Amino acid sequence: MLYGLENAKMVELSRVFLDLNNPRHEPFNNESESIAYLCKNEQVLTLAKDIVANGLNPLELFALIKEEGDTFFSAEGNRRLCALKLLNDPQLAPTPSLRADFSRIGSSWVKIDNLFAVIFSSREEVRLWLDRIHAGADEGRGRKQWQSEQKARNSLYSKNDLALSLLDLAQRRGFILVDERKGRLSTVQRYSGNPIFRNTLGLDSSLPLTTNLAYADFEVMFKKFIRDVVSKHITTRDNAAKINSYSDSLRLLEGLSGDKVAKYNLEEKNDTLGKKSSESSNNDLASSKTEDKPEDKPEDKPEDKPEDKPEDKPEDKPEDKPEDKPEDKPEDKPEDKPEDKPEGKPEENEGSSVKNHKPKKPIRREKINFNPEIQEALQKIPSYKLDHVYYSLCDLNLSNHSPLLYVGAWSFMESLTALCGRENVDFVAYLSHATLENLGFKNKEDRKTIRNALERISSFGNATKHNKTAAGFDGPQLANDFETINCLILSLIQSILK
Known part of the structure; x- marks a missing residue:
């Protein structure tokens, strides 16, 4: 068969029937038996849900074989055809539960009445191409399945x-x-x-x-x-x-x-390190070469340069201390002057002073930041437990009690979400993206940040409670996570009060 659009056409779905002799199963006597088998064994319901959500795959055409009259049966696309038939008419489903499922997912379904298909004259004509699709890689002649890394690279949200x-x-x-x-x-x-x-x-x-x-x-x-x-x-x-x-x-x-x-x-x-590592390798090679030659002239340089440098440095600052100090100290401590001068004369050596200045280490958080608005809201519920747990969370020292505080933070969120109606799931699952959006967090990145904080509190809290060795020891991280969810806590309290 020639490859081209002239061999493809739109065919009314009502004129297309399932292949009762499809290689997926033993021969059937009628279409009802075929539908029952496909629903039970070939995940047709899942396929139908995907078709409703995303439409038919535009990369795959149906392969139809013409029967007598103006009807066809599908040599390729039996599962898709079955899903379409059940979406268009859920009463064709073999069981009451499946009829209910197809009715539900098809309630917003815009019926597909025509199939884009390639028409073949016989099974023999289509057999080779079915092998290419379904019979495996066949040394490269057929479809080669992606490995896990290849699948991950293709998936934007893998x-x-x-x-x-x-x-x-x-x-x-x-x-x-x-x-x-x-x-x-x-x-x-x-x-x-x-x-x-x-x-x-x-x-x-x-x-x-x-x-x-x-x-x-x-x-x-x-x-x-x-x-x-x-x-x-x-x-x-x-x-x-x-x-x-x-x-x-x-x-x-x-x-x-x-x-x-x-x-x-x-x-x-990593890019920066790659460049630096290659530079350092070159420098190491260069230095290793120069280190081979110091024995030739071990004393020449020290004798030449101590006398040169003392004379050079006084010339840099002749106006302040013309000739006294250059003669007193060049031979004893030629290298001390650069350190002495910036302290004595900061205006003249300001650049050097800035370079030698070390940044101060940030102050380490000792406690979870207390939010009076949260405490006031908790007292309106009222909840004696939550009020006191929140007080303890903000009162205990993070450095000394971080494992205990992780358990306390976990308990606080479990109790708060339970008052909101959470049942049979943990608070992370309960506070899904949809729930957060309903609570007023419309920005996707904000919701992701909040859920990341919740996951850490949940994981470290659970590990501290149940694992014989693992615990939450990162107090500053807990303080940051709790500050991140402050707005969520207030929203949950407001939903309880309503």
Whole structure:
């Protein structure tokens, strides 16, 4: 058959019937039997929901074979055709529950009355092309299924996006080879999907790839993690308790400073490090060459330069101290002057003074910020428990009581959402994007930020309560998360009062 639009046409759906001899099943006597089989075994209801939500796949045509008269049967597209028939007429479904399901999902359905199809004259004519679609890769002749990494790259909102980016970063840093990546995406995804593990590496749950750890700390822990993935020391079968315990072990690695910094993009940092590492390698090579030659002239330079420099430096500041100090101190301490002068004469050496100035370390948060508006609102509910839990949360010291405060924060949110009507789910699941939007949080990024904070409070609170070793020790992070959800707490209280 020639390839081209002239072989395709629009055909009325009412003139097209299911293939009763389709390779998916044994031959059937009538269309009702075929529909019953497809509904039970071929996930037609799920397909119908997708068609209602997104329409028919424009990349796939139906393949029809003409019967006697003006009717056709579908050689390719039997599942799609079955879904369309049931959406157009739910009474064709084999059971009452399925009829109800198709009626419900088809209530907003705009009927499709015509199919875009290629017409074949016989089964023999279409058989080869069916093999190309359904019989596997066949050494490259048929469709080749994507692997997990390829699927992740195609999916804009894949849950593997973070894991894939971490593997890409590890490969660029030389922590993993291309061949070692095969079959490792699922393990990285399992660990990066755990909030406690992400917090250990200072990662967010979404892209871009950022961290708030000092890069030296991040690199030590990240390299250890990747090599453990490669060696299968950790696997996709690890449960949450093991992941939490492993996260704690990363924090105990030698050489970590424990410093937290402003969040930065790891992709950009990696590019910078790549350039610096190549420069430092060149410098190391150059220095190694120059280090081979110091024995030739070990004493020439020290004798030449101490006498030259003392004379040079006084010339820089001849007006203030013309000739006394240059003669007194050049031979004894030629290098002391640059440090003495900026302190004595800041106006003349202001640039040097600024360069030597060290930034002050930010003040560490000692308590969760108290919000009087929240306390006043809680007293209106009234809730003796919530009022006192909130008081304790804001009164206890974060440095000394962070595990206890994580449990308290978890308890506070569980109790508050229970008063809002939460049942049978945890507070993170209850406070979905839809619920947050109904509470007035219309901005998607704001909702995502709030849910990230809720996930950390929930994960660390649960780990502290139930795990024998894992606990929440990051007090400043808890303070920041609680400040992030202050507006949510007020909205929940208002919904209770209403």
